[in-house]
Amino acid sequence: xxxxxxxxxxxxxxxxxxxxxxxxxxxxxxxxxxxxxxxxxxxxxxxxxxxxxxxxxxxxxxxxxxxxxxxxxxxxxxxxxxxxxxxxxxxxxxxxxxxxxxxxxxxxxxxxxxxxxxxxxxxxxxxxxxxxxxxxxxxxxxxxxxxxxxxxxxxxxxxxxxxxxxxxxxxxxxxxxxxxxxxxxxxxxxxxxxxxxxxxxxxxxxxxxxxxxxxxxxxxxxxxxxxxxxxxxxxxxxxxxxxxxxxxxxxxxx
Amino acid sequence: xxxxxxxxxxxxxxxxxxxxxxxxxxxxxxxxxxxxxxxxxxxxxxxxxxxxxxxxxxxxxxxxxxxxxxxxxxxxxxxxxxxxxxxxxxxxxxxxxxxxxxxxxxxxxxxxxxxxxxxxxxxxxxxxxxxxxxxxxxxxxxxxxxxxxxxxxxxxxxxxxxxxxxxxxxxxxxxxxxxxxxxxxxxxxxxxxxxxxxxxxxxxxxxxxxxxxxxxxxxxxxxxxxxxxxxxxxxxxxxxxxxxxxxxxxxxxx
DNA sequence: ACCAATTTGTCCGTATGTATA
DNA sequence: TTATACATACGGACAAATTGG
Numbered sequence: 001x002x003x004x005x006x007x008x009x010x011x012x013x014x015x016x017x018x019x020x021x022x023x024x025x026x027x028x029x030x031x032x033x034x035x036x037x038x039x040x041x042x043x044x045x046x047x048x049x050x051x052x053x054x055x056x057x058x059x060x061x062x063x064x065x066x067x068x069x070x071x072x073x074x075x076x077x078x079x080x081x082x083x084x085x086x087x088x089x090x091x092x093x094x095x096x097x098x099x100x101x102x103x104x105x106x107x108x109x110x111x112x113x114x115x116x117x118x119x120x121x122x123x124x125x126x127x128x129x130x131x132x133x134x135x136x137x138x139x140x141x142x143x144x145x146x147x148x149x150x151x152x153x154x155x156x157x158x159x160x161x162x163x164x165x166x167x168x169x170x171x172x173x174x175x176x177x178x179x180x181x182x183x184x185x186x187x188x189x190x191x192x193x194x195x196x197x198x199x200x201x202x203x204x205x206x207x208x209x210x211x212x213x214x215x216x217x218x219x220x221x222x223x224x225x226x227x228x229x230x231x232x233x234x235x236x237x238x239x240x241x242x243x244x245x246x247x248x249x250x251x252x253x254x
Numbered sequence: 255x256x257x258x259x260x261x262x263x264x265x266x267x268x269x270x271x272x273x274x275x276x277x278x279x280x281x282x283x284x285x286x287x288x289x290x291x292x293x294x295x296x297x298x299x300x301x302x303x304x305x306x307x308x309x310x311x312x313x314x315x316x317x318x319x320x321x322x323x324x325x326x327x328x329x330x331x332x333x334x335x336x337x338x339x340x341x342x343x344x345x346x347x348x349x350x351x352x353x354x355x356x357x358x359x360x361x362x363x364x365x366x367x368x369x370x371x372x373x374x375x376x377x378x379x380x381x382x383x384x385x386x387x388x389x390x391x392x393x394x395x396x397x398x399x400x401x402x403x404x405x406x407x408x409x410x411x412x413x414x415x416x417x418x419x420x421x422x423x424x425x426x427x428x429x430x431x432x433x434x435x436x437x438x439x440x441x442x443x444x445x446x447x448x449x450x451x452x453x454x455x456x457x458x459x460x461x462x463x464x465x466x467x468x469x470x471x472x473x474x475x476x477x478x479x480x481x482x483x484x485x486x487x488x489x490x491x492x493x494x495x496x497x498x499x500x501x502x503x504x505x506x507x508x
Numbered sequence: 509a510c511c512a513a514t515t516t517g518t519c520c521g522t523a524t525g526t527a528t529a
Numbered sequence: 530t531t532a533t534a535c536a537t538a539c540g541g542a543c544a545a546a547t548t549g550g
Contacts, residue, residue: 326516
């Protein structure tokens, strides 16, 4: 059966053919375009499939090699360098490191910046403090196997968690920091998930290539009494992660 | 203070300047680039801000007008046509229409196609049936206010829900169809959220523009006894929706 | 009714980048 | 490597529509 190409390569779309092909290949690679050894089809085959000149495919491959997605070996072929997406769990009791541990070895969380500042309207509403009240802002970055996974920005009520930055610097974990500051347990109350193109900051922080996608979560965590303790916005590299939403109660655990 | 442009407009990146500018404007519009009346800055101002010729900005605006994001009026200015993102709730008991009702008037669900087919490995594992066992496949499309919101593909155990297609055609709702087939209540067990660029099928079904993003959810619903009843993959237009993940139990509501 | 300022719409020409053969 | 075709980007000039004095 002759099926039409799933994604059409469009001319005069404002995106160069080689970049459309690179984007499509990046997508199809994770869907198993390569064979079991990670070997890609030859350039001439790809050129025929995409309906373009072989030179155009070569330009696309060169871009993916530059990104680290592919590796080309003269006389042997082109091979996939990529890996699978990590599962990032979103549960009532999600803990960042707990969730990703076991899937990867080299997991690392870093504090990029911190400040005490007056709460914006949004942060104040989420944390249940007055607008302009002092809040602690943490800028964090997490890496797995040397690749940036997510970039977070969190706010905490300074009156309650003034030592958050210092504690996080020692522990490298929000959960451990909360515990050190007297909060034994906390829960995820709500999470809003959106997706958008990576902006300049995302490209830099998460080491993405232009046109990449970020999954954005905006979350509110609360303590056992239901009082908000953390308001955060996290940007994930969409091609390195998938969000796993499980049931919160455990009524129908399978 | 002179701040550098948040997103740099890059030349020789494989993406035409007008498209980079269109993408950036689309993003900034939702962040409040326009004034309180939805009026955009004049073309010359945007050209100066992006560091390009006015004609290049005009090409970008033309693309956004074509998409329905902007509306240009000679002598008056350029105005935002867009609307807010709809909140799509993901809860233990999420029902599609219930969730979106109240946010929009014209909510519509359509059955595009249906078939009974042997279960693939994934669907079989999710539904708890043998690979190759007969399953019902439903292809659905939902619209709000005349704009496509999501495109779904669901599988059901044919032995239990053989009449799913016919029932859905009458009721236009999965929940109502389950009820008609004797399943009073069901729960969301797990949801995996990923994001990727829209492929040709997404562009067609959801009426998106090239380069658009789709949020993909893969979900398993179970009955009160924890037996899987539905396995589904849903693609959402990322610029029209945000997924709201709430706590499943209600322990810390408020 | 008229004018000036502002803003979008259209035309010209030219240079560069992209894709093919 | 060369040639060709087309899309992209720029610069300038002017027309057309709207607004407010």
